[in-house]
Amino acid sequence: MKKAFLVLASLYSTTVLAKKDLPPRQINLTATKSRELTSLSTPEIADKQAILAVIDTYIEGLKSGRVDLLKKVFYKDAIMYGFSEENKITEGSVQHLYDIIEKNGALVNVTSKNTIQHQTSNTASVLAELKNTSPNQNSTDYLSLMKINGEWKIISKVYHLSYAN
Amino acid sequence: MSANKNNNLIADYDAILAVAQVYVEGLKTGNVDLLKQTFHPDGLMAGFMPDGKLTTKLQFLFDFTEENGEAADVKAHVSILHKTETAAVVLVELEDLQGGVGSTDYLSFLKINGDWKALSKVFNLYWGR
Numbered sequence: 523m524k525k526a527f528l529v530l531a532s533l534y535s536t537t538v539l540a541k542k543d544l545p546p547r548q549i550n551l552t553a554t555k556s557r558e559l560t561s562l563s564t565p566e567i568a569d570k571q572a573i574l575a576v577i578d579t580y581i582e583g584l585k586s587g588r589v590d591l592l593k594k595v596f597y598k599d600a601i602m603y604g605f606s607e608e609n610k611i612t613e614g615s616v617q618h619l620y621d622i623i624e625k626n627g628a629l630v631n632v633t634s635k636n637t638i639q640h641q642t643s644n645t646a647s648v649l650a651e652l653k654n655t656s657p658n659q660n661s662t663d664y665l666s667l668m669k670i671n672g673e674w675k676i677i678s679k680v681y682h683l684s685y686a687n
Numbered sequence: 688m689s690a691n692k693n694n695n696l697i698a699d700y701d702a703i704l705a706v707a708q709v710y711v712e713g714l715k716t717g718n719v720d721l722l723k724q725t726f727h728p729d730g731l732m733a734g735f736m737p738d739g740k741l742t743t744k745l746q747f748l749f750d751f752t753e754e755n756g757e758a759a760d761v762k763a764h765v766s767i768l769h770k771t772e773t774a775a776v777v778l779v780e781l782e783d784l785q786g787g788v789g790s791t792d793y794l795s796f797l798k799i800n801g802d803w804k805a806l807s808k809v810f811n812l813y814w815g816r
Contacts (some may be wrong), residue, residue: 560774597733599731599743601729601730601739601806601807603727603795603797603806604773604774604797605773605774605797609773611797611799612779613727613729614729614774628714634690638774639768639769639778640768640778640793642791642811643811644734644735644811645791645793645809645810645811647768647778647793647809649768649769649776661768662771662774664769664774664775665797666733666776666793666795666807666809667809668733668734668741668809670741676796677731677733677743677809678731678733678796678806678807678809679806680774680796680797680806680807681774681775682771682772682774684772685765686772
């Protein structure tokens, strides 16, 4: 590790030295290019889209009352924990979610604003802010995802229900 | 004007950070009891090990720590990504775990009977280079 770091450091100083000999315009061009390559790498963008598509399917599953859609996006052993606005706890398996939807049907008026809060090559943390999960009720969902066999799956859902203002 | 209350109390932020600190301390000292204190007994841990094996059991964390002991050089940065009155999601960046491995951990918390407990840990490891 230490050796690898030294190699990196020496590479860096070589690049800096090389840049010194270039005319200013070319330096800017090189800088912009390498920044774009590191911060906007294609796999990362593709993953962002794939993650948000999974969350959209989750919301669609709630909205249409389709447990099959929900089962598609949750990992088989996923967990779900959270409190209702009466402070009643739901704990354990995501099976609770399937049972609730099966029993109560579609949450037709639900809408959601989804944000990827943090992401690595294999994991992601998503904030889903749901409105109208039932009349005058909102839900804040924290969804942890993992990329397993090339597919993003929700591993855990921890939520907080609140009354709409 | 109607009341406008902040539901995110500083006491809760502090309590969440304190639990995250116990988690880091557990890793640092190899103390499985501290780790068990951090997590809900039915919590979950998921991530890929360097050999490509997927783990989804929290027990793996306890077994791994039991076996590998302390990570005395570990460095940690903790941030609360988001919270409500009863739930929170925390980012823990770790450097220099056993063998110089690093990890990005997402911990989901729920406040149960007044105590913040981690329900899930999803991790991504870094090694080599």
